[in-house]
Amino acid sequence: MSTLHVIDHPLIQHKLTYIRDKHTGTKEFRELVDEVSTLMAFEITRDMPLEEIEIETPVCKAKSKILSGKKIGIVPILRAGLGMVDGVRKLIPAAKVGHVGLYRDPKTLTPVEYYIKLPSDVEERDFIIVDPMLATGGSAVDAIQSLKQRGAKNIKFMCLIASPEGVKAVQRAHPDVDIYTAALDEKLNEQGYIVPGLGDAGDRLFGTK
Ligand SMILES: O=P(O)(O)OC[C@H]1O[C@H](OP(=O)(O)OP(=O)(O)O)[C@H](O)[C@@H]1O
Ligand SMILES: O=c1cc[nH]c(=O)[nH]1
Ligand SMILES: [Mg+2]
Numbered sequence: 001m002s003t004l005h006v007i008d009h010p011l012i013q014h015k016l017t018y019i020r021d022k023h024t025g026t027k028e029f030r031e032l033v034d035e036v037s038t039l040m041a042f043e044i045t046r047d048m049p050l051e052e053i054e055i056e057t058p059v060c061k062a063k064s065k066i067l068s069g070k071k072i073g074i075v076p077i078l079r080a081g082l083g084m085v086d087g088v089r090k091l092i093p094a095a096k097v098g099h100v101g102l103y104r105d106p107k108t109l110t111p112v113e114y115y116i117k118l119p120s121d122v123e124e125r126d127f128i129i130v131d132p133m134l135a136t137g138g139s140a141v142d143a144i145q146s147l148k149q150r151g152a153k154n155i156k157f158m159c160l161i162a163s164p165e166g167v168k169a170v171q172r173a174h175p176d177v178d179i180y181t182a183a184l185d186e187k188l189n190e191q192g193y194i195v196p197g198l199g200d201a202g203d204r205l206f207g208t209k
Pocket of ligand 2: 080133135192193194195197198199200201202
């Protein structure tokens with residue numbers, strides 16, 4: 001069974017409060033999502049492999065550690081996932097970025113895939129799929145499936161807010177994929193929105209409402 005990591009560092013909780021607040025405007029919302037994504041990336045990269053090299057400090061020769069060059073791919077689920085890419089990339093600048101285009105049909109709540117483009121060396125990379133909201137889980141399950149079909153073997157899913165239903169759906173369909181979230185909320189409402197959540201992440205990021 002995959003692990004659910006709730007990254008509830010005080011800085012993340014503080015920023016998430018203003019992300020949730022309906023009085024927060026588009027510019028500040030975007031900046032806060034970017035900042036929280038960077039803070040979460042710090043935790044999601046905790047298990048990155050290291051290797052020891054020899055260097056010379058001004059004082060003496062020393063053995064010291066560097067990242068052992070694991071290839072990473074960041075894949076936002078369009079549109080809202082785009083708001084998290086730059087925040088993660090600040091910490092992993094060598095990562096390549098793929099895209100999965102999905103929208104949730106407002107009536108059936110099932111995901112409709114309209115675009116996919118991944119780095120050519122899919123099989124050699126570890127992937128971090130990013131999307132602010134894990135609601136019914138349909139979009140995440142579908143995006144993970146699309147990456148696996150194209151050869152991805154090691155995938156993590158990162159969101160800002162998850163619902164218990166979404167976590168269950170991902171764990172059932174993809175027990176090998178760990179989920180990283182800043183908050184686990186209470187439930188979904190009848191329209192499939194997370195309660196209390198933050199509303200429509202795509203609309204709030206891009207000012208489309
Ligand atoms: O877990 P689910 O029930 O699938 O819902 C979550 C999805 O809904 C939102 O996208 P939306 O469909 O609103 O598309 P958008 O990002 O283009 O606004 C969100 O960004 C997720 O991708
Ligand atoms: O609460 C939700 C659920 C799905 N998509 C969103 O943007 N927000
Ligand atoms: Mg949306």
